[in-house]
Amino acid sequence: MKIEKIVEKFYQGLAEHKLYGRKCKECGAIEYPPRYACNTCGYHETEWVELSGKGKFHSMILPSTLNADPWNASLGTYGYGLIELEEGVMFNATVFGISKKKAKKLRPLLPLPVHPLFVEKDGVTVVFFELDEVEEG
Ligand SMILES: [Zn+2]
Known part of the structure; x- marks a missing residue:
């Protein structure tokens, strides 16, 4: 099944700390997370392309006490928001390196550079994002 193959290849990539998307053979648009x-444009054929993972973080939402994820929190402080990769694809993701205290300072500086953060979870590699080092003033 095509969809399963895509999921498998995507996770294999993550295990090697590589981020894969699918590039449309017709219009060149990149799908991330990958879709067939x-x-x-609706074209049916796309091909694998390795993404740099370099992107910009456009919006910043902090988890509230009610929707805070304990596993995420064990990795560090984090928030959510819209990421745009340099390849042009946009999606929402969890971004580490944001504390409540920092968020106030960081918000006016958006968009901020981010990179992927690969983490092992239950024997599978998953990907989050992390803010690049920002000079603390
Ligand atoms: Zn297309």
């Missing part, structure tokens, strides 16, 4: 068909 192009979301932009």
